[in-house]
Amino acid sequence: MKKARTLVTLIGTLLAGRTALARIRQAREDHDRLELLDAALNIAVVLTGTLVIVRRLRRGEEG
Secondary structure, eight states: OHHHHHHHHHHHHHHHHHHHHHHHHHHHHHTOHHHHHHHHHHHHHHHHHHHHHHHHHHHTOOO
């Protein structure tokens, strides 16, 4: 059950990454540097979160 919950969290994190990528594209199109920075930082959070979740799954940790 815990592993399923972790997988759901992973899917949610990946969807957040998809949204952040769309924001990056829009910010580039609008030439909005502040929005671009915000979206890039969100991508960093998503990447870090994804790596933590994957590590949890590999180790079989509860989360």
